[in-house]
Amino acid sequence: MKKKERAAEIMNRLSKRYPAPEPALTWSNPWELLVATALSAQCTDERVNLVTPVFFERWPEIRDAAEADVAEIEEVVRSTGFFRNKAKNIKAAATRIMGEYGGEVPRTMAELITLGGVARKTASIVLANAFGVNEGIAVDTHVKRLAFRMGLTANTDPLRIEKDLMPLFPQDKWGEVNHYLVFFGREVCPARKPKCGECELADICPKKGVQ
CATH class of the missing domain: 1.10.340.30 (Hypothetical protein; domain 2)
Incomplete structure (x- = not known):
């Protein structure tokens, strides 16, 4: 599976898991x-x-x-x-x-x-x-980890990872990409002991089981 196809499938599956993603931070303006x-x-x-x-x-x-x-x-x-x-x-x-x-x-x-x-x-x-403006994809530790494990980047520098990710996803979804990967990284694919047995991305993950 090519990177863009894998990215589209990741978006498709995680959008169903997180139909209305929002920051976990509390804010009003x-x-x-x-x-x-x-x-x-x-x-x-x-x-x-x-x-x-x-x-x-x-x-x-x-x-x-x-x-x-x-x-x-x-x-x-x-x-x-x-x-x-x-x-x-x-x-x-x-x-x-x-x-x-x-x-x-x-x-x-x-x-x-x-x-x-x-x-x-x-x-x-x-x-x-x-x-509601998408000028980039926020790359934190969860996005960095999942982007690598899912074979979307081979880089470790956040700026280079962002450049690798941006062409793979529609620009109007860049904000949601961050939410999807952060939430999924916390719940299913943490740094230690990823839950590959219950991961809905396991069948398309090129680094299944990698920590």
């Missing part, structure tokens, strides 16, 4: 999703969802975060790990949004990646889920 996604680096979504209500109660608007004391942000986000960098980046992003983008989260990849701590993965997640 683009800024909240951006902050939550930034905090989720090296942290569980469950932990982030405990922290963000406290964050947004303290600093409900982008302007509030831009004016906040970075040390106070650090205390609130401490439990998510790498809290100093995350706090610095969130404040920097808020400050730039207020100064350069009129207080509104920008809607293009080129603009989003100018914000503090925002790389392509975070930008792709915000664009696809908050604005």
